[in-house]
Amino acid sequence: MSVSIPMPSLGFGCYGRLGAEGVSAIRYALEVGYRNLDTGQDYQTEVDVGEAVRASVIPRDQVYVTTKVATGNLAANRLIASLEESRKKLKLDRIDFALIHWPAPNGAIAPEVYLIELRKAEESGICREIGVSNFTIALISRAEEILGKGGAFVCNQIELNPLFKNPKIARHCQSLSMRVTCYLPLARGRLSANLPLAAISKAHGMTGEQIGLAWEWSRGYAAIPTSSRRERIAAGFAAQQVRLSKEEIATTDALPDGPRVIAPAWGPKWD
Ligand SMILES: NC(=O)c1ccc[n+]([C@@H]2O[C@H](COP(=O)([O-])OP(=O)(O)OC[C@H]3O[C@@H](n4cnc5c(N)ncnc54)[C@H](OP(=O)(O)O)[C@@H]3O)[C@@H](O)[C@H]2O)c1
Structure with a gap:
């Protein structure tokens, strides 16, 4: 029997990658x-x-496919059926990783409702691994009470890049051996304009976006950049060659954080 790969540290974000293009x-x-x-x-x-x-x-088995359960499918009678629909749309034997995209808007559905269903989906084999996204420390703790400590989730996918380092939740997840996956890892193309990053970029002959990815990996995070452009897609992969020095990591660590970009009014109370 073939063995499926564990989650790679570099993923390709598929938001916006619609249709033939x-x-x-x-x-x-x-x-x-x-x-x-x-x-x-x-x-x-x-x-x-x-x-x-x-x-x-x-x-x-050499490609790791993630999908996320939409907030409209968190109800107990919807979650597993929605993942079956996802599997049908993907036309794949299984989903490698299913995660809760957002906690229920305004907390309208209790986490035990959808987390227990997600665990059932994993046990039934629809998905190989489970995780969460946009979960706070309080919600991760609640999830541990519901599903048990240790290895309940593969990761928490959160907004994180050199201009929004989200340290409290990132540290908390890592302390539980839970992977952190950075979304908006390129800060949507704002990294090249950052002066301290530009100096590091120049030294490596890379773009600010590539340095951002290298910094995220240096911190032990996974990252899921996206682009519609071939040269930028290739650049994301090539960024894996960059090894930042301790000083370059410290310079990036010290960059001031800007505001969170994805912050819906119905979202959780952030850490
Ligand atoms: N869990 C969640 O709630 C959540 C939320 C948001 C996103 N995500 C996931 O994370 C993935 C990435 O997030 P994201 O797309 O919002 O952010 P991102 O990867 O930081 O930025 C992608 C955007 O930056 C542009 N870009 C890429 N390389 C660039 C460069 N070198 N210079 C200038 N612009 C550049 C791209 O435009 P071009 O196409 O023109 O290159 C694209 O519009 C998504 O696809 C999705 O899978 C998850």
């Missing part, structure tokens, strides 16, 4: 070496992700 970008990401694809029920890109995986020559 989206499939072409995802196929190109696989071609240059990405082995982790991040989609979600809300993104409308599950069909495109599945098509790109099936069209590639890469064995299925």
